[in-house]
Amino acid sequence: MSEHRTVTVHTADHGDVVIPEPQWCIAPHSSEGYRVDIEHYGTQTPLLVPTACHGLAAALPVLFASRPFSPTDSRIHAVVELDQWHEFDPAGLDAVAAALVEHAAVLRVHARRLAALLAEEHQ
Numbered sequence: 001m002s003e004h005r006t007v008t009v010h011t012a013d014h015g016d017v018v019i020p021e022p023q024w025c026i027a028p029h030s031s032e033g034y035r036v037d038i039e040h041y042g043t044q045t046p047l048l049v050p051t052a053c054h055g056l057a058a059a060l061p062v063l064f065a066s067r068p069f070s071p072t073d074s075r076i077h078a079v080v081e082l083d084q085w086h087e088f089d090p091a092g093l094d095a096v097a098a099a100l101v102e103h104a105a106v107l108r109v110h111a112r113r114l115a116a117l118l119a120e121e122h123q
């Protein structure tokens, strides 16, 4: 990861804070009330599902984020929005991917069953 860039964030509690800016970060860093709230985040990549009713529907957006001054965990996480945003380490994110693959199989089973039900309905 390139850490060559730095940004200066004005904070109410620590004045101007100069921090390395990760290459993936797209967050605007003009000011924060508290230094602990400084957060890097990257671009969101959603799962795009084509729908007949609403075109492409976006779900499960994933992005990278870190809070360098977090007292609990300053590491980079992948963050995925499910019912709310959840943080994952690499193993956790692999588990999400495995769940998605499993769910894709469930959706395919439902698609075949739905096709069969529709075929019965039209006989």
Ligand SMILES: [Zn+2]
Pocket (backbone or CB within 6 Å): 021, 022, 025, 026, 027, 029, 039, 040, 041
């Ligand atoms: Zn940043």
